[in-house]
Amino acid sequence: MDKNKTSIQPINWQDDALFLLDQRRLPAELIWLEYDHPNDVAIAIKDMVVRGAPAIGITAAFGVVLAARQAWNVAGVNWKQAMTAPLARLAESRPTAVNLHWAIHRMTALYETLPDNESAEQVLLKEAQAIHAEDIAANHVMGKLGADLIDPKSTVLTHCNAGALATGGFGTALGVIRQGYADGKIVQVYADETRPWLQGSRLTAWELQQDNIPVTLQAEGAVAALMATGKLDWVIVGADRITANGDVANKIGTYMLAILAKYHGVRMMVVAPTSTIDWQLNSGDEIPIEQRPEYEVTMINGQQIAPEGVPALNPAFDVTPASLIAVIVTEAGVILSPSTEKMLKIKE
């Protein structure tokens, strides 16, 4: 495998429009959807056309470009005021992934410095493209830093999809796995199917298969038994938000894996760019957790799989305390046994 291979890139700007790979349809169909209105981009994020914290942030940045075009066309010199409503819709689209707010904030800080009497579209487009390129570059740096921590011939488990599809390209957790496989550090990957959206089976297994990286799929319920065999060396996951003390919000089920990993002596690695760190929050209790519709649990592909009317819990994320995490890998450095004090070192 070419270790610099970036794999698929789920977000593309082409011919003055945003194109998103529809991740709801994978792996059965590769369908690209075209967007030229910021409100449709907000709906695409909410409906999971694009998902994964860094990918959501990059998409929102391109959404701001579309908002600026629309605002200029509709409001002329008052375009900055006309940005408020579409940007609020983008910001509300998913509450947990902090990259969304980070990207909107970065784009807003830029356009506030721009003149009122000309269109900001081209300047903002360059910034969104820079956010996209920086994310891919960060993934490659994290890939190397993470792979360096892994002993040769290791077996790892990942949860959800923190791959090329969840980022600008290459991936965070899957970036480490891609790099680790290329370097002979990783020989086998186990992927949780990740109910209810099945990001593990639909997206992670597909991505790894494309790169010929050995992957075996299992239901999350099989993980304790798998760990008890002693086969696993690492659990490697991404993050949607990391607080100043090193607590990590990630796909529902991650906390359960972290407890199992601690019990079985398996190390837990969290891989995320610094755009995923929320320095405003002191601990994970403060992270807003997205609650998604009950039908995502009671139905699969429009097919009812539970008794009609039964209530269902559907939190999209949970919080893993820093004490259960062996290492957080960012592009600014690695934090072993994370704590507030150690986290601050990468802020400097």
Ligand code: MRU
């Ligand atoms: O609901 P999703 O699919 O957006 O959740 C994605 C995850 O939980 C990922 O692990 C996280 O965003 C990191 S992606 C590099």
